[in-house]
Amino acid sequence: MSPKKIVLRFGGDISDKPIIYHLAKDYDLVFNIVKANVDPQKEGTMVLELTGEKYDQGLAFLQSQGVKVQPLTEEVIINKEKCTSCGACTALCPTGALYLHRPSMEVDFNGDDCVVCQLCLKVCPVRAMEVRF
Amino acid sequence: MATEKTYAEINAKIKAGKAVVLTAEEVISLVAEKGVSRAAREVDVVTTGTFSPMCSSGAFLNLGHSKPRIKMQKVWLNEVPAYAGIAAVDAYIGATELPEGDPANSNFPGEFRYGGGHVIHDLVAGQPVKLKAVSYGTDCYPRKELETHITLADINEAVLFNPRNSYQNYNCAVNLSSKTIYTYMGVLKPNLGNAHYCSAGQLSPLLKDPNFLTIGLGTRIFLGGGVGYVAWNGTQHFPGWQKDSEGNNYGPAGGTLAVIGDLKQMKPNWLVGTSYFGYGASLTVGLGIPIPILNEEVMRFASVTDTDLCAPIVDYGEAYGQRIPGNLGYASYADLKSGTIKVNGKEVPAAPLSSYPKAREIAAILKEWIQKGEFLLTEPVQKLPSPKDGLTANTLEIRV
Numbered sequence: 120m121s122p123k124k125i126v127l128r129f130g131g132d133i134s135d136k137p138i139i140y141h142l143a144k145d146y147d148l149v150f151n152i153v154k155a156n157v158d159p160q161k162e163g164t165m166v167l168e169l170t171g172e173k174y175d176q177g178l179a180f181l182q183s184q185g186v187k188v189q190p191l192t193e194e195v196i197i198n199k200e201k202c203t204s205c206g207a208c209t210a211l212c213p214t215g216a217l218y219l220h221r222p223s224m225e226v227d228f229n230g231d232d233c234v235v236c237q238l239c240l241k242v243c244p245v246r247a248m249e250v251r252f
Numbered sequence: 253m254a255t256e257k258t259y260a261e262i263n264a265k266i267k268a269g270k271a272v273v274l275t276a277e278e279v280i281s282l283v284a285e286k287g288v289s290r291a292a293r294e295v296d297v298v299t300t301g302t303f304s305p306m307c308s309s310g311a312f313l314n315l316g317h318s319k320p321r322i323k324m325q326k327v328w329l330n331e332v333p334a335y336a337g338i339a340a341v342d343a344y345i346g347a348t349e350l351p352e353g354d355p356a357n358s359n360f361p362g363e364f365r366y367g368g369g370h371v372i373h374d375l376v377a378g379q380p381v382k383l384k385a386v387s388y389g390t391d392c393y394p395r396k397e398l399e400t401h402i403t404l405a406d407i408n409e410a411v412l413f414n415p416r417n418s419y420q421n422y423n424c425a426v427n428l429s430s431k432t433i434y435t436y437m438g439v440l441k442p443n444l445g446n447a448h449y450c451s452a453g454q455l456s457p458l459l460k461d462p463n464f465l466t467i468g469l470g471t472r473i474f475l476g477g478g479v480g481y482v483a484w485n486g487t488q489h490f491p492g493w494q495k496d497s498e499g500n501n502y503g504p505a506g507g508t509l510a511v512i513g514d515l516k517q518m519k520p521n522w523l524v525g526t527s528y529f530g531y532g533a534s535l536t537v538g539l540g541i542p543i544p545i546l547n548e549e550v551m552r553f554a555s556v557t558d559t560d561l562c563a564p565i566v567d568y569g570e571a572y573g574q575r576i577p578g579n580l581g582y583a584s585y586a587d588l589k590s591g592t593i594k595v596n597g598k599e600v601p602a603a604p605l606s607s608y609p610k611a612r613e614i615a616a617i618l619k620e621w622i623q624k625g626e627f628l629l630t631e632p633v634q635k636l637p638s639p640k641d642g643l644t645a646n647t648l649e650i651r652v
């Protein structure tokens with residue numbers, strides 16, 4: 120069984136709990152943390168690659184703990200034609216996937232660091248960030 | 253001997269293809285190397301640029317006469333209302349106007365995906381725009397309603413007229429409150445989570461001629477990818493010098509420009525419809541101004557750097573909205589561009605809303621136009637108010 124990529128989003132109240140530990144211990148799941156991010160308000164996003172017999176039970180456990188689980192089938196991309204390098208997204212992107220080259224101040228996007236939170240889709244003033252399914 | 257050049261002398265050199273033109277960024281290193289006097293002698297023109305959301309923008313359109321005629325009383329362009337309280341088929345489409353029935357902030361924070369700025373962008377991009385108009389009918393203008401499509405090429409005149417553009421300087425916005433706020437300075441995270449500033453700093457036109465020695469009424473400029481002019485001072489034009497209580501100087505602030513130009517020659521990449529999450533729609537305008545280096549004084553100002561220019565740090569969590577005066581200190585553009593500033597002792601990530609790379613591109617295009625002899629400089633027909641005039645803002649009192 121090949122690993123599936125999923126995005127977990129959790130609020131501050133549960134980011135302290137050892138939920139990932141339970142996934143391994145109670146459900147025998149093998150996981151690989153692709154990306155993890157917890158912002159100052161402790162709202163976190165994590166991208167996991169997950170395999171194991173009890174995959175569905177594991178997901179049900181996560182949901183029972185208040186974690187939002189979503190398959191990672193969406194991808195955020197930058198439309199370079201539209202992006203004006205204004206920079207408005209760069210202090211908001213939680214992972215630094217959108218960042219400024221200094222001192223040129225050109226904005227760049229590194230898809231490997233993106234956790235598909237889609238915040239940039241809302242804050243980009245010229246709609247240069249797009250989601251692909 | 254001190255350098256003194258006239259507009260006529262500089263234009264003669266431009267026509268002969270001999271003018272020395274540098275961007276406001278390039279001139280900094282030249283002055284650092286050779287000093288102000290020599291640089292003033294050698295350089296004829298310094299070009300500036302800015303590419304920022306400028307809400308006080310819009311366009312006058314003459315839509316042409318239908319058969320039978322209509323005295324357009326209300327006008328919509330792609331459902332966005334345009335002001336039609338002028339002659340029969342004239343209208344003004346303002347950048348921040350929202351489509352009829354837009355949910356705005358009723359589902360907070362609103363997305364503001366389309367507005368007057370987007371209509372202007374679509375027109376400039378050559379897109380057909382839906383025109384709707386209604387009227388009460390008169391003997392000379394019998395038609396009462398109309399629905400059709402227009403393009404920028406079809407209509408008679410289209411004149412971009414922006415009553416307040418090119419802010420000399422702007423606040424660096426932070427949020428001291430404990431909740432995320434959605435402002436015209438972008439999304440500001442609680443408890444000093446981020447800082448947003450909106451200026452090209454050392455490339456920005458009015459920061460490089462703070463005493464309005466050369467920029468005045470009639471100055472020919474780069475506007476929206478075409479040629480425009482300074483039409484007047486902008487609204488809320490209160491130029492001055494930023495000082496703290498100890499009298500330290502933090503550079504110029506407060507000047508604005510009203511600008512005008514033929515929309516038909518402008519380009520969609522320099523007039524971009526803009527949406528501010530939770531705030532509204534706007535237009536991002538590309539604007540560049542050439543500064544003729546008439547003398548050393550002009551050169552000294554034109555060559556100031558991001559280290560000398562500062563933005564006041566203002567709390568948008570409460571102080572701005574409640575019109576509480578004062579600020580949380582100043583941050584130089586050099587510090588802001590480094591990506592972190594210190595506010596109330598805390599390291600705060602700083603990000604721009606104004607595109608520095610596009611500002612640089614505008615200054616370079618203007619430089620090229622001048623070098624090719626296509627763009628001559630104009631002497632202002634009238635000077636604009638400068639810091640020595642001491643203009644200050646009136647506030648609006650609520651009288652019952």
Ligand code: SF4
Pocket residue numbers: 195211212213214215216217232233234235236237238239240248
């Ligand atoms: S979706 Fe946008 S804001 Fe979120 S991580 Fe990816 S690039 Fe950053």
Ligand code: SF4
Pocket residue numbers: 197201202203204205206207208209217226242243244245246247248
């Ligand atoms: S906010 Fe949009 S236009 Fe601005 S830098 Fe980010 S992606 Fe580019």
